[in-house]
Amino acid sequence: MADNGTFRRETRDWLEANCPESMRQPYNYEADACWGGRNCKFQSEDQKAWLQRMASRGWTVPTWPKEYGGGGLDLAQAKILKQELARINARPPLESFGISMLGPPLLKFGSEELKLQHLPPIARGEIRWAQGYSEPNAGSDLASLQMRADDMGDHFIVNGSKIWTSYGDKGDWMFCLVRTDFEAKKHAGITFVMFDMTTEGVSTRPIKLISGKSPFTETFLDNVRVEKNQVIGEINDGWTIAKYLLSHEREMIAGAGILASGSLPVSEVAARALGRQNGILSEPMLRADIARFEIDERCLALTIERARDEVKAGVSLGAVASMFKYYGTELNKRRYELLMSVSGQEALQWEGGEDGLGELPKKWLRTKGNSIEGGTSEIQLNIVAKRILGLPG
Amino acid sequence: MALVLNEEQLMLKDSARSFLDSQAPVSHLRELRDSEDREGFSRELWAEMADMGWPAILVPEQYGGLGYGYTGIGIVLEETGRNLTPSPLLCTAMVGAAAIVKAGSDEQRESLLPAVAGGQHLLALACDESSRHAPHEITTTAVKDGESYRISGRKINVADGHIAETFIVSTQTANGVSLFLVPKDSGGVSVEPFRQLDTHHAANVAFDQVVVNKSSLLGPLDDGLGLLDYLLDVGRTGASAEMLGLAQEVFSRTLDYLKERKQFGVPIGSFQALQHRAAQLFGELEMCKSLVLKALQTLDEEPDGDPELASLTKSKLGETAHLAATEAIQMHGGIGMTDDFDIGFFLKRCKILDNLYGDSLYHLDRFARLRGY
Numbered sequence: 001m002a003d004n005g006t007f008r009r010e011t012r013d014w015l016e017a018n019c020p021e022s023m024r025q026p027y028n029y030e031a032d033a034c035w036g037g038r039n040c041k042f043q044s045e046d047q048k049a050w051l052q053r054m055a056s057r058g059w060t061v062p063t064w065p066k067e068y069g070g071g072g073l074d075l076a077q078a079k080i081l082k083q084e085l086a087r088i089n090a091r092p093p094l095e096s097f098g099i100s101m102l103g104p105p106l107l108k109f110g111s112e113e114l115k116l117q118h119l120p121p122i123a124r125g126e127i128r129w130a131q132g133y134s135e136p137n138a139g140s141d142l143a144s145l146q147m148r149a150d151d152m153g154d155h156f157i158v159n160g161s162k163i164w165t166s167y168g169d170k171g172d173w174m175f176c177l178v179r180t181d182f183e184a185k186k187h188a189g190i191t192f193v194m195f196d197m198t199t200e201g202v203s204t205r206p207i208k209l210i211s212g213k214s215p216f217t218e219t220f221l222d223n224v225r226v227e228k229n230q231v232i233g234e235i236n237d238g239w240t241i242a243k244y245l246l247s248h249e250r251e252m253i254a255g256a257g258i259l260a261s262g263s264l265p266v267s268e269v270a271a272r273a274l275g276r277q278n279g280i281l282s283e284p285m286l287r288a289d290i291a292r293f294e295i296d297e298r299c300l301a302l303t304i305e306r307a308r309d310e311v312k313a314g315v316s317l318g319a320v321a322s323m324f325k326y327y328g329t330e331l332n333k334r335r336y337e338l339l340m341s342v343s344g345q346e347a348l349q350w351e352g353g354e355d356g357l358g359e360l361p362k363k364w365l366r367t368k369g370n371s372i373e374g375g376t377s378e379i380q381l382n383i384v385a386k387r388i389l390g391l392p393g
Numbered sequence: 394m395a396l397v398l399n400e401e402q403l404m405l406k407d408s409a410r411s412f413l414d415s416q417a418p419v420s421h422l423r424e425l426r427d428s429e430d431r432e433g434f435s436r437e438l439w440a441e442m443a444d445m446g447w448p449a450i451l452v453p454e455q456y457g458g459l460g461y462g463y464t465g466i467g468i469v470l471e472e473t474g475r476n477l478t479p480s481p482l483l484c485t486a487m488v489g490a491a492a493i494v495k496a497g498s499d500e501q502r503e504s505l506l507p508a509v510a511g512g513q514h515l516l517a518l519a520c521d522e523s524s525r526h527a528p529h530e531i532t533t534t535a536v537k538d539g540e541s542y543r544i545s546g547r548k549i550n551v552a553d554g555h556i557a558e559t560f561i562v563s564t565q566t567a568n569g570v571s572l573f574l575v576p577k578d579s580g581g582v583s584v585e586p587f588r589q590l591d592t593h594h595a596a597n598v599a600f601d602q603v604v605v606n607k608s609s610l611l612g613p614l615d616d617g618l619g620l621l622d623y624l625l626d627v628g629r630t631g632a633s634a635e636m637l638g639l640a641q642e643v644f645s646r647t648l649d650y651l652k653e654r655k656q657f658g659v660p661i662g663s664f665q666a667l668q669h670r671a672a673q674l675f676g677e678l679e680m681c682k683s684l685v686l687k688a689l690q691t692l693d694e695e696p697d698g699d700p701e702l703a704s705l706t707k708s709k710l711g712e713t714a715h716l717a718a719t720e721a722i723q724m725h726g727g728i729g730m731t732d733d734f735d736i737g738f739f740l741k742r743c744k745i746l747d748n749l750y751g752d753s754l755y756h757l758d759r760f761a762r763l764r765g766y
Contacts, residue, residue: 267766281766291761295705299680306396306683313397323676384675385668389648393663 007077011084018053020046023091026263028356033095036125038172054093055124061099068115069123075312098122098129100252102175105245109233130171130197132162132219140379143186143239149178158224168204168217171197181236192238194230211365246375250325253374257300257328266290266335270342286341293334300327326380329370336364394690396683402468409472412445417478419735425479426592432556433594434479442480443512451490456506463692467634474638477742479593481515484553487631488624489516492561496612496620501574517557518624519548519598526751528625533600535564535573544573544603552749554596555586561611569615579603591741626703628750630688633706636714636746637685640678643739647721667724674720677713684709701763704756711753714743
């Protein structure tokens, strides 16, 4: 414990000295997040410095081993770092699917060669990754995917299309599920591959959402060459990797249910907008809904904390990523319904203006996808029912 | 502090579970009800609990206690909640012991704590005067009369009021709120016991010009509201722990039933309509586990507790335990409505615990107030 006290002090001092002032506030706009990548345009010198300084300590990926660009911290130290970052409202230095999705399965199942090739550039924010999972006819039934990879000896030739690729037009590399055995049962013929998106034959097309924005693309592969040394795990055993990655993706999405550090609680937004009478929010029905929401928000944060503490103590809750994904995304939808109610008719304006007018309705609409992407709420409940509760069928 | 139980606490949990499973399962409650037991709990069982050291958990070692803290007693209450076991644990070993430990004079501690720890002296917090919980609206008065106080008023639905040797009574004094320790055999105290819908008993207690010595004052004169709120928060957290055990047990019985009951040739648990509701309930129960543990640990770490967390926990547990108990009846179908089957006992007990020290709506409101809206 004494060591951790020292670690906390040193961490606090280092953050004080190295986190630029402008990086100590929540995101105001989507563009405030730094995603790195080959074509990264930093919004400011501060943003660039913050990423580079954190990456130099390995703190973009605090628990990864040092040889792969990580910080080599144990779980207790990582918790302290997280608390100290939250204390000064520091922004994440890097948002990355490489970190939150690809990293965990690559660390667990990847060869040494693949780890050394891919992990350090992820940690430094140099390569931005895209996910090739869903297909037009493989949504909730992901394992029925049909993207075809033909074995050409030392490489595959891949044909087909993916859909719902987050920021597919900005990705440098893609991790992707392809079918390599066409006779086997659907779960058994899948392989997990990676390729550079500048390879000949790869193209993307944006999908415009109800929010008016296009965070997703369709991705088309037309006779794309993928090297066999870019397979994680065994050929035809990609479903194992796919599921492991999904559980990490779901935990990441669940985090959306927790109030971002430095953001105003819904109740405070409401009190500023609507005012109080005798210390009580003026709208009693809205007040009750907000109170229920804030109770559940605290519940989720404490339960994620407990799950991490249990992992540290060696007692695991088991397959709970699905529960967190369900709870967190339903919570985030409630948050934006409440924020829309609080803002009333003002929130109905679509065109942008000063004070971020027009932002809220787009965010609200975007949250409707939270309970669909990464496996729908209904799929999560199926998984909880079968894998955790042991219900039949 | 990490949100996990330590070695000592895990052992306490195991021993509480195995003791209660063998000595006081739900059939024990049914026997008490069917025999129309006069007190609604078993003195023999209580003596065994005292042998196990349970009423001593919160009492410091210098007074013959174990000093395991709130987390310790909460763990045991979760297990009694699982088995719906009637006992004076919540009122005496948690709220009562907390009152004396936190606010008692040396004399009060020395005279009461060893007997509390040994299970010989039972306590009850007499704080409600209206049907809906409103503990700050106090009409019971304590008027100074020389070296004594004269207490007059009526408290209703006093949990364990039918068996308490001493009442902790909230009163209005000249310039505020004060708490007094009032022995039940004081002249002018009348206890009207009754059986509640869950077959646990309680009492209305009237105080008619009851004279107590000024040494019976518990905590500060006129400034006892903070102490009252603290004790209520302790009780709320204890009731939440009990509801957590209750909710988990009723859910686990329901899951078993979903797996074994067949209709249309298949187990009803294979129907998605039921699977999804069960999965949602599982998630809510995981939330509740985190809340109760955090609330108990906070009582151990923060001298004045955390009122916001206590209300949050009581509100959420009241709602979730109720959901678990009503879903249990619905998913069991007709058999869940029968008196022969135990499931109904869980809903009944849940109703009492939800109401105790303020129901889920009361605490939803208090939570919002404490957060400033």
